[in-house]
Amino acid sequence: MKDEMSSKEDEIIQRIAGKVREEREKKHWSLSDLAERSGVSRAMIHKIERAESSPTATILARLSAAFDMSMSQLLAETDTRSGTLIKLAEQPTWTDPETGYLRRQVSSWQLPVDIVSIELPAQCSVTIPTVSYPARRQLIWVSEGELTFTEGERMTVLSVGDCLELGEPTECTFHNATETLCRYTVVVVKPA
Numbered sequence: 001m002k003d004e005m006s007s008k009e010d011e012i013i014q015r016i017a018g019k020v021r022e023e024r025e026k027k028h029w030s031l032s033d034l035a036e037r038s039g040v041s042r043a044m045i046h047k048i049e050r051a052e053s054s055p056t057a058t059i060l061a062r063l064s065a066a067f068d069m070s071m072s073q074l075l076a077e078t079d080t081r082s083g084t085l086i087k088l089a090e091q092p093t094w095t096d097p098e099t100g101y102l103r104r105q106v107s108s109w110q111l112p113v114d115i116v117s118i119e120l121p122a123q124c125s126v127t128i129p130t131v132s133y134p135a136r137r138q139l140i141w142v143s144e145g146e147l148t149f150t151e152g153e154r155m156t157v158l159s160v161g162d163c164l165e166l167g168e169p170t171e172c173t174f175h176n177a178t179e180t181l182c183r184y185t186v187v188v189v190k191p192a
Helices: 002-026 031-038 042-049 057-066 071-075
Strands: 093-095 102-105 113-120 124-128 137-144 147-151 154-158 163-165 172-176 182-189
Touching: 002 031, 002 042, 002 071, 002 093, 031 042, 031 057, 042 057, 057 071, 057 124, 071 102, 071 113, 113 172, 137 147, 154 163
Parallel strands: none
Antiparallel strands: 093 102, 102 113, 113 182, 124 172, 137 163, 137 182, 147 154, 147 172
C-alpha cells in the first residue's frame, strides 16, 4: 500500500511538472517570465518542472494564478466527458508536502462549477494569496471538524454544516486550530 501511495504521489508530481512546463511554453514564457508573473522563484519553478520538488499549496496557487487558471485546472489529470462517473479512487488528489493539506478534485474541472474536497490536519494552516481569486466566486462548506477562516481582516469560525460565501478577492488563510482533522468543501463558480 505504501509503494502504491508513493507511486501515485510521484505521478502527481510528474503531472504538475508537465502541466507547468506545458502552460509556460504555450505562453512562450521563459522561467524568468513565469517567476516574475507568479512571485515564485525561478529556481523553484525549475525544480517543479523537473519533478524534483512538489510545490506547496501557496506556490501552486501562485503558479495557477499566473496562468489565469484555477488550481483544479493545473492539477487536472485528463479530460472527462459529460456523464462520466468519477469514482472516489479515481478522483485526483494532491497533498501539500509542507502541511499535509490534502486536496481532492471531486468534479471534472471542465464544468462551470469546481467542487474540491479538502482535509486540513490538526493545528495546520494554509494561506492562499489574493492572486488566486480574481473573477471566481467561492463557497466553503464544513463537513467535519472546525475551520477558522481569515479573509483579509475578517476572521470567521465555521463548524460542521456552516457555509460561507467568500467576498472580494483577498489573501485567505484556512486554519484548523483543533486537535482533530477538519474536512471542508470548496465550491468555485468559474467566470463565464
